[in-house]
Amino acid sequence: MKRLFSNLYLGLLVLCWSSALQALDLDDQLRLVIQAYGLEPALCEVDARVVKHGNPELGRLLFKSPVLSGDYDTSCGSCHQDQVALADGLPLAVGVGGAGKGNERLASDGVVVPRNAFTLFGRASAGFNTFFWDGKVMEIQGKIYSPLGEGFAQGFRSPLAVAAVLPILARDEFLGRQGMLNGNSHLERINSAYYADKVAAANQVLQEIIRNPEDPVVRELRALLAARGQTPDDFDLTMVGNALASFIAQKTAECPQTRWERYIEGDPSALTKTEKQGAVIFFGKGRCAGCHSGNRFSDLQFHSIGVPQGDLGPHMHGQDLGRADVTYQTEDRYRFRTPPLWLVSKTAPYGHNGRFETLDDVVRFHLNPIPFFVAHKWTSQRESLTYGKVLASRSFRLGFIDITSEDELTALIAFLKTL
Numbered sequence: 001m002k003r004l005f006s007n008l009y010l011g012l013l014v015l016c017w018s019s020a021l022q023a024l025d026l027d028d029q030l031r032l033v034i035q036a037y038g039l040e041p042a043l044c045e046v047d048a049r050v051v052k053h054g055n056p057e058l059g060r061l062l063f064k065s066p067v068l069s070g071d072y073d074t075s076c077g078s079c080h081q082d083q084v085a086l087a088d089g090l091p092l093a094v095g096v097g098g099a100g101k102g103n104e105r106l107a108s109d110g111v112v113v114p115r116n117a118f119t120l121f122g123r124a125s126a127g128f129n130t131f132f133w134d135g136k137v138m139e140i141q142g143k144i145y146s147p148l149g150e151g152f153a154q155g156f157r158s159p160l161a162v163a164a165v166l167p168i169l170a171r172d173e174f175l176g177r178q179g180m181l182n183g184n185s186h187l188e189r190i191n192s193a194y195y196a197d198k199v200a201a202a203n204q205v206l207q208e209i210i211r212n213p214e215d216p217v218v219r220e221l222r223a224l225l226a227a228r229g230q231t232p233d234d235f236d237l238t239m240v241g242n243a244l245a246s247f248i249a250q251k252t253a254e255c256p257q258t259r260w261e262r263y264i265e266g267d268p269s270a271l272t273k274t275e276k277q278g279a280v281i282f283f284g285k286g287r288c289a290g291c292h293s294g295n296r297f298s299d300l301q302f303h304s305i306g307v308p309q310g311d312l313g314p315h316m317h318g319q320d321l322g323r324a325d326v327t328y329q330t331e332d333r334y335r336f337r338t339p340p341l342w343l344v345s346k347t348a349p350y351g352h353n354g355r356f357e358t359l360d361d362v363v364r365f366h367l368n369p370i371p372f373f374v375a376h377k378w379t380s381q382r383e384s385l386t387y388g389k390v391l392a393s394r395s396f397r398l399g400f401i402d403i404t405s406e407d408e409l410t411a412l413i414a415f416l417k418t419l
């Protein structure tokens with residue numbers, strides 16, 4: 001009896017000890033990762049340029065009110081909603097003509113904007129210099145490249161400020177529905193102007209908006225300008241962009257501290273053992289950090305994981321060529337900016353076209369795309385016949401992912417939920 005007890009005791013001791021050792025081991029491994037990559041919290045960090053030059057109260061009003069949209073029916077907040085981490089919870093966004101929130105928008109009569117919306121948390125942080133799935137706004141060596149021309153020279157104070165005004169100039173996101181005979185006056189003037197000319201056209205439209213004294217939102221806007229010693233004459237696209245950017249920066253005050261960031265700040269109890277195992281896989285044999293690298297879990301570069309195209313993309317035949325739409329380089333076809341993984345568990349569905357409903361679906365697709373098609377089939381005959389082109393674009397880096405058990409995958413997904 002005594003022997004049994006002492007054996008049990010010893011067994012228990014060994015058990016506790018070995019799991020303690022293992023836990024210690026995981027923390028040690030992760031400490032090394034954190035040091036090697038110089039990881040630090042960045043989700044709630046803010047670029048000083050964005051804050052210094054904008055009027056966040058003006059930005060808040062413009063963000064929440066439909067005053068800038070051609071048919072007075074869309075605001076930034078229609079697609080970047082507070083309750084879904086400033087995304088919209090939809091596979092593809094629903095723009096002008098849409099109504100309501102979340103799935104209500106899908107059922108409404110709105111125009112589909114053929115990409116999956118991002119959260120805006122973290123976008124005001126320093127070094128976040130590449131915007132949109134295709135990187136059409138990018139800061140490189142002191143210049144902001146964008147479809148509007150160079151941004152700093154025009155008076156935008158950050159790449160975020162340029163990114164923030166592009167939706168206002170887009171037909172489906174803001175300007176309004178194009179009819180055969182009727183379109184509204186914003187649509188006609190801005191949509192038909194090219195590149196930098198769009199800025200002048202938009203400035204004209206903004207001047208008309210701010211001079212409409214009937215509108216109560218306009219009265220509020222004018223009061224906010226007056227409070228800073230500005231007049232309606234000053235109300236132009238760069239002011240709007242800088243204001244929206246500073247509001248997005250201010251939103252950061254509501255930014256949640258994630259468990260992963262608490263962990264890297266030195267709280268080992270912020271993650272469970274499984275989540276820590278997932279982190280070791282993410283940075284190790286999973287090779288995820290090869291692309292989802294650094295504090296923001298993105299190299300801000302462009303890669304293809306071979307996401308099926310569907311039939312609703314912005315390009316001909318409903319395709320979305322991704323980065324190639326900006327560079328016109330064949331090798332950039334189907335490449336998209338590595339999405340940052342901050343708050344990723346809150347921003348389903350996934351992929352540039354929202355094709356994946358769950359984290360599990362999209363992560364498995366990186367490892368092996370075949371089971372996805374077995375389960376979900378093709379959206380059309382066209383997709384089944386053309387998918388080979390997309391498949392050929394898949395990054396060779398995906399070939400180094402070495403996840404070999406369901407337990408590893410479970411741990412990896414658990415880790416993603418802490419970001």
Ligand code: HEC
Nearest residue numbers: 075076079093094095115116117118131132133163164167
């Ligand atoms: C119709 C829905 C819709 C509306 C309205 C909308 N957005 Fe977006 N937003 C999106 C989608 C979809 C994307 C991704 C588009 C892409 O990358 O091509 C996006 C991307 C962005 C990005 C880039 C984020 C990143 O990680 O690169 C910023 C910044 C942004 N929106 C700000 C705004 C602001 C500011 C407004 C209001 C002026 C606005 N959006 C209005 C749907 C919308």
Ligand code: HEC
Nearest residue numbers: 286287288290291303307336338339350351352362395397
């Ligand atoms: C070759 C670079 C690369 C590697 C390696 C990589 N990813 Fe990705 N990942 C991407 C790109 C690019 C996308 C977006 C593709 C698209 O939508 O067309 C993406 C999308 C995702 C998404 C969806 C995010 C969203 O907001 O839609 C998740 C989650 C994700 N990856 C997790 C992982 C995990 C976990 C690993 C490791 C097993 C990994 N990735 C390895 C490049 C990579």
